[in-house]
Amino acid sequence: MNKINESVLTNELTGLPNCSENLSIHQLTRKITARGEGHTTNTGAVSVVTGKYTGRSPEDKFIVQTDELKDNIDWGKVNKPIDQNTFYSLYIKVVNHLRNQDEFFSFTGYAGADQHYRLPIKVITEFAWHNLFARQLFIEADDNDWDCGQGCFTVISAPSFKADPELDGTNSEAFIIISMEEKVILIGGTEYAGEIKKSVFSVMNYLLPQKNVLPMHCSANVDYDGDVSLFFGLSGTGKTTLSADPGRLLIGDDEHAWSPNGIFNIEGGCYAKCVGLSRDKEPQIYDSIQNGAVLENVICTDGVPDFDNTSLTENTRAAYPLRHINNSVVPSTAGHPRTIIFLTADASGVLPPISRLNKEQAMYHFMSGYTSKLAGTERGVTKPQATFSACFGAPFLPLNPRRYADMLGEKIDKHGVDVFLINTGWIEGPFGKGKRIPLEYTRAMVRAALQGELDEVDSSADPIFGLQIPVTVPEVPEKLLRPWETWNSYESYKLKAEQLAARFHENFEKFTDVDSAIVNAGPLYKPV
Numbered sequence: 390m391n392k393i394n395e396s397v398l399t400n401e402l403t404g405l406p407n408c409s410e411n412l413s414i415h416q417l418t419r420k421i422t423a424r425g426e427g428h429t430t431n432t433g434a435v436s437v438v439t440g441k442y443t444g445r446s447p448e449d450k451f452i453v454q455t456d457e458l459k460d461n462i463d464w465g466k467v468n469k470p471i472d473q474n475t476f477y478s479l480y481i482k483v484v485n486h487l488r489n490q491d492e493f494f495s496f497t498g499y500a501g502a503d504q505h506y507r508l509p510i511k512v513i514t515e516f517a518w519h520n521l522f523a524r525q526l527f528i529e530a531d532d533n534d535w536d537c538g539q540g541c542f543t544v545i546s547a548p549s550f551k552a553d554p555e556l557d558g559t560n561s562e563a564f565i566i567i568s569m570e571e572k573v574i575l576i577g578g579t580e581y582a583g584e585i586k587k588s589v590f591s592v593m594n595y596l597l598p599q600k601n602v603l604p605m606h607c608s609a610n611v612d613y614d615g616d617v618s619l620f621f622g623l624s625g626t627g628k629t630t631l632s633a634d635p636g637r638l639l640i641g642d643d644e645h646a647w648s649p650n651g652i653f654n655i656e657g658g659c660y661a662k663c664v665g666l667s668r669d670k671e672p673q674i675y676d677s678i679q680n681g682a683v684l685e686n687v688i689c690t691d692g693v694p695d696f697d698n699t700s701l702t703e704n705t706r707a708a709y710p711l712r713h714i715n716n717s718v719v720p721s722t723a724g725h726p727r728t729i730i731f732l733t734a735d736a737s738g739v740l741p742p743i744s745r746l747n748k749e750q751a752m753y754h755f756m757s758g759y760t761s762k763l764a765g766t767e768r769g770v771t772k773p774q775a776t777f778s779a780c781f782g783a784p785f786l787p788l789n790p791r792r793y794a795d796m797l798g799e800k801i802d803k804h805g806v807d808v809f810l811i812n813t814g815w816i817e818g819p820f821g822k823g824k825r826i827p828l829e830y831t832r833a834m835v836r837a838a839l840q841g842e843l844d845e846v847d848s849s850a851d852p853i854f855g856l857q858i859p860v861t862v863p864e865v866p867e868k869l870l871r872p873w874e875t876w877n878s879y880e881s882y883k884l885k886a887e888q889l890a891a892r893f894h895e896n897f898e899k900f901t902d903v904d905s906a907i908v909n910a911g912p913l914y915k916p917v
């Protein structure tokens with residue numbers, strides 16, 4: 390028996406008279422307004438603010454270190470160890486904190502749309518709105534269908550419980566602690582709902598590889614002939630935006646897994662960034678913010694959201710279930726991908742807007758995970774910050790990135806997948822300095838790649854990065870395709886590009902024992 394069961398807290402939280410279980414969307418919405426947690430908007434969404442924490446807090450995230458995990462987890466800056474006793478004493482405090490509330494909430498459902506691989510989860514929250522978030526983001530069980538099976542994971546979220554770092558062994562008042570052994574995720578001190586979904590994703594990134602399933606930080610959609618595409622990318626690179634496509638069916642916007650049977654969504658809902666959201670540019674996302682959706686940190690006046698107001702954060706969010714998008718696939722499973730797109734938001738304006746990757750380049754760029762952290766998603770990031778985030782999702786990977794990369798490589802090979810690198814970042818030239826490449830052009834490039842329109846198009850070689858750039862893409866100004874032509878001077882382009890290439894090489898040094906063909910698929914330019 391484990392320590393939690395032995396403790397005085399044998400009574401589970403659920404089952405207590407003050408625990409409201411599996412309330413409906415309507416009931417939760419009423420609770421949220423009655424308890425003063427938030428307001429409803431003109432479209433029936435719920436609007437809440439999260440206070441101090443408006444993005445993820447990576448410094449506050451820990452994994453409980455046990456003998457079994459010692460050699461399995463890739464310990465370091467992302468996966469910081471915390472000892473079992475520290476976890477247990479904090480767990481007891483948090484549970485008591487919840488038990489002492491007049492009311493708290495519980496949702497039972499699943500992570501994983503494929504019945505063979507799904508993980509039963511329980512999300513126990515102090516706030517009604519976090520429970521609505523969980524209901525919308527995870528997968529609902531059919532009535533009476535929920536089966537804890539071989540082990541349910543419990544997420545406990547108690548934002549008003551603030552840790553004392555000195556006493557409790559945390560980094561700050563906020564903490565996100567994962568115990569794989571106890572199957573518990575303990576969250577306190579922060580109200581940002583993204584912690585709930587991304588910590589479950591971290592758990593899936595640990596569990597699924599054991600079942601020979603590859604978890605992926607990507608969105609997914611499928612055309613009407615069944616051709617599946619994946620869009621990998623770190624936060625803000627366009628997974629949610631670009632996967633919402635009226636011409637294709639949405640499978641999911643953020644977390645998927647690839648099994649021997651095909652792909653499946655880990656979640657049942659989407660979590661879209663809302664900064665600058667307009668019906669004109671992103672109609673599907675805009676129209677999903679209806680009854681039961683949750684708006685986080687969006688300023689509303691008389692119930693009308695102002696998506697241009699970033700006074701609380703750049704990282705404003707909307708959470709809604711997949712069924713709010715009319716062309717979505719629920720249950721969200723599909724076949725093997727035919728095309729994979731790596732999204733990168735290059736802040737230095739030197740990566741081409743689209744290039745085709747051969748197999749070795751695909752591996753090289755997946756392992757590198759070059760992009761920028763965008764303002765707001767992580768605490769302390771206020772402007773685009775270049776980063777190498779392995780597998781385009783380093784913050785969520787408990788295992789060594791090689792595990793995931795090797796699995797992806799095998800699958801790309803086996804299924805003959807086409808891979809493209811698309812830069813959704815900042816470009817020099819025609820649209821003004823410091824502007825992101827217009828969304829309409831990125832969409833046109835994605836369309837061309839997915840419809841096979843680039844298969845017959847010649848390509849030109851990128852002089853610094855060695856990427857194959859299509860010479861033309863329908864509906865995209867030709868000049869935009871080759872960054873060295875958009876810069877005012879070739880020399881300044883070259884300098885910047887060489888600097889970035891050098892960073893690629895430097896970052897890749899951490900990968901030892903890699904096939905030389907993959908190492909050589911990096912940038913052509915090498916610093917002397």
Ligand SMILES: Nc1ncnc2c1ncn2[C@@H]1O[C@H](COP(=O)(O)OP(=O)(O)O)[C@@H](O)[C@H]1O
Pocket residue numbers: 622623624625626627628629630631642660661662663664665813814825826827828829831
């Ligand atoms: N060229 C572009 N491609 C994709 N997104 C863009 C582009 N230009 C601006 N954006 C904006 O960037 C944000 C992308 O965020 P999102 O799709 O939520 O990323 P992710 O899901 O990867 O975190 C959206 O707010 C979108 O409107």
Ligand SMILES: C=C(OP(=O)(O)O)C(=O)O
Pocket residue numbers: 444445583584587622623624625628643660766
């Ligand atoms: C929710 C997050 O991810 P994304 O922006 O990819 O949706 C996050 O990183 O906190």
Ligand SMILES: [Mn+2]
Pocket residue numbers: 625628629642643660661662
């Ligand atoms: Mn997203």
